[in-house]
Amino acid sequence: MLTLRQIEVIRAIMVTGTVGGAARLLNVSSPGVSRVMKHAETTLGLKLFSRRHGRYTPSPEARDLFNQLNAVYDKVGDLQYVIRRLSQGADSELRVGSVPSISNVMVPRAVEGVRKRFPNLLIDMDVLKFEEALDYILLGKGEAVAMSSRFDHPMLTFEPLAKGRLFCIVPEGHALARRSRLSAADIVRHPLIGIDPNDPYGRLMAGIFARLGLTYDVTIKARFGTMVCALVGRGLGIAVIDEFTLAADNWKGIVALPIVESTEFQTYIAFRRDAVLSSYCEHFITLLRREMEMLHAGKAAPHRKITSGLHNRRS
Numbered sequence: 001m002l003t004l005r006q007i008e009v010i011r012a013i014m015v016t017g018t019v020g021g022a023a024r025l026l027n028v029s030s031p032g033v034s035r036v037m038k039h040a041e042t043t044l045g046l047k048l049f050s051r052r053h054g055r056y057t058p059s060p061e062a063r064d065l066f067n068q069l070n071a072v073y074d075k076v077g078d079l080q081y082v083i084r085r086l087s088q089g090a091d092s093e094l095r096v097g098s099v100p101s102i103s104n105v106m107v108p109r110a111v112e113g114v115r116k117r118f119p120n121l122l123i124d125m126d127v128l129k130f131e132e133a134l135d136y137i138l139l140g141k142g143e144a145v146a147m148s149s150r151f152d153h154p155m156l157t158f159e160p161l162a163k164g165r166l167f168c169i170v171p172e173g174h175a176l177a178r179r180s181r182l183s184a185a186d187i188v189r190h191p192l193i194g195i196d197p198n199d200p201y202g203r204l205m206a207g208i209f210a211r212l213g214l215t216y217d218v219t220i221k222a223r224f225g226t227m228v229c230a231l232v233g234r235g236l237g238i239a240v241i242d243e244f245t246l247a248a249d250n251w252k253g254i255v256a257l258p259i260v261e262s263t264e265f266q267t268y269i270a271f272r273r274d275a276v277l278s279s280y281c282e283h284f285i286t287l288l289r290r291e292m293e294m295l296h297a298g299k300a301a302p303h304r305k306i307t308s309g310l311h312n313r314r315s
Helices: 004-016 019-026 030-044 060-087 106-117 130-138 200-211 225-233 279-296
Strands: 049-052 055-058 093-098 122-127 144-147 156-164 166-171 218-220 238-242 254-258 265-272
Touching: 004 019, 004 030, 004 055, 004 060, 019 030, 093 106, 093 130, 093 279, 106 122, 106 279, 130 144, 130 156, 130 265, 144 279, 156 279, 166 200, 166 225, 200 238, 200 265, 225 238, 225 254, 265 279
Parallel strands: 093 122, 093 144
Antiparallel strands: 049 055, 144 265, 156 265, 166 238, 166 254
């Protein structure tokens, strides 16, 4: 049985007529070509070439093999072409979703890495509400969804992405803006924006308030973090928001303050339990997890303007 390398060498000698020519065609050394050719003859038990006047003349047996060798070589070339296209993402598509807090900054960073690795890959990104993730996955609209929390479902698998934490954000001129950190008791003394106990982050903060026996007043409800930050930036109240939303680092007039109580939470990537994820999706998940872990492993958010430090936490 000939190896693909032996087929390649035999064909190159037949095309060029010399060992040196075959070596140049294959970009290898002449002694290496000679060794492969002799080993192929030993394997087959046939003499494939005779040397005359410095050229290698194929034997009758070699001529009979030539057409078959060319067919195999062409098929290998076709295979390599397909592999090259797949390795660049050609004729393929990555479809994934994310809840808004992760989609704002973390997902675009991961997609940037996917694009560099697979320059021809089609990418379809969806921003989903938490409750939309189930249908998105089960109906085959996408392969996976980045989630801010998990729930039990017999057809879904949830794998950890990264941990995150919550911060309290206040307008730059607010009385709390000069503090280095805030407690839950400090936070509830002021009107709050956007903490909905039914949302994952809202449940976390509401749980802290409940354990401490604190009551709080929500004056403006705004479900998505981008809207919450915009409202706080307008001086309409204070809020509790996740660090992944704050990583956008483009909210003018907002100060981010660490919270004394633990607000750490776990994020997940969700996909069908019976699914085999594409290599493109797996690469996306790897990059997304790395970006989120890098952010979480950085120093605590500064208590000055967000624009002065949150971006630098990646370094």
